[in-house]
Amino acid sequence: MNKARAFRPLRVFWLFLVVFFSAPAWAFQTKIVSIPSAAMHRAFDATVVLPADYGRGNGTTRYPVVYVLHGSGGNYADWTSNTQIGKLADRYHVILVMPDGGHESWYIDSPFDQASRYETYIGTEVVSWIDTHFRTIATRQTRAITGLSMGGFGALRIALDRQDTFGAAGSISGAVDPRNSEDEPGIDRVFGNPAHHADFWTRNAIVEDASNFEHAHIALTIDCGVSDFFVxxxxxxxxxxxxxxVPHDYAERPGGHTWTYWSNSIRYQVLFFATAFHQNGWHGPAHLA
Incomplete structure (x- = not known):
């Protein structure tokens, strides 16, 4: 009998044990939850990513939260389907929340469509539900919001309008001037006819509302690809x-209006937010000190 062949199963078994016990015992958890809206009389799905250590210990540790909004035509699953955003929850020990903002809501409470109340939903109802159902640190100093394209506009709009809720905000390839998107199918449903309601379009454009950041004390980060039509x-x-x-981080990197750009950008933005949380007294990862 070949001794080497006889002992091979034993060596494979020990190799399995070494690999099993040296691999990470925990990983981030992704949950799909349904969050009701009293303002819109229905519920919407959302993706919640919990860091690996959320389930460890005695279950009393609380975490900062980063809300990440999708773009036009997207939904709550976009970020997890197209990027590895979940790893950032583990890396920075934060909860990530990706709510559904409708296909063309622009995250506003539309005076032209009474059924579209997405600013109230995201900025108030979702935040309250998440704070009730997960172990969050429910303060503006440990709460951030960002998003891509339409979601970048929405994140800045919501942060400006709800300064008591969000202490940090970001925009990735943001449509910060919706007047440049008049041809977007469905946008006039929530903003109104641009010819008849130009004042509403202008009043809600972030580029025209920049002065409101002056006294908002929001940790702010903005970036856009150099080949992006919103640059x-x-x-x-x-x-x-x-x-x-107004203090803020601003970056332009190679790239366009693509998931390749957004999946890279979100890594920098979550690092920015985690650092801001730490500066506000959150005792998170030591390397952010």
């Missing part, structure tokens, strides 16, 4: 914030 409006917003003396 000029993002530059305009950046220049206005500089002129106003």
């Amino acid at each position: 000029q409006s993002n530059r305009t917003l950046h220049e206005k914030l500089i002129a106003l003396g």
Whole structure:
């Protein structure tokens, strides 16, 4: 009998044990939850990612929360389907929440469509539900919101309108001037006819509302790809914030309006938020000190 062959199963068994016990015992948890809206009389799905250590210990540790909004035509599953965003929950020990904002809601409470109350839903109802059902640190200092494209606009709009709720905000390839998106199918349903309601379009454009960041004390990060069709409006917003003396991070990187760009950008934004949380007194990962 070949001794080497006889002992091979034993060596395989020990190799299995070494690999099993050296691999991480925990990983981030992804949950799909249904969050009701009293404002819109229905419920919407949302993706929640919990860091690996959420389930460890005695279950009393609380975590900061980063809300991440999808773009036009998207839904609550976009970020987890197209990126590895879940790993960021583990890396920075934060809860990530990706709510559903409708296909073309622009995350506003529309005066033209009484059934579209997405700013109230995301900015108030979702936040309250998450704080009730998960172990969050329910303060503005440990709560951030960001998003891509339409979601970038929505994140900044919601943060400006709810400064007591969000202490940090970001925009990735943000449509910070919706007047550049008049041809977007369905946008006039929530913003109204641009010819008849130009004042509403202008009043809600982030580039025209930059001065409200001056006293908001929001940790702010904005980025856009150099080949993105929204890059000029993002530059305009950046220049206005500089002129106003508003502290903010601004970056342009190679890339366009694509998931390749967004999946890279979100890594920088969540790091920015985790650092802001730490500066506000959250005792998270030591390497953020």
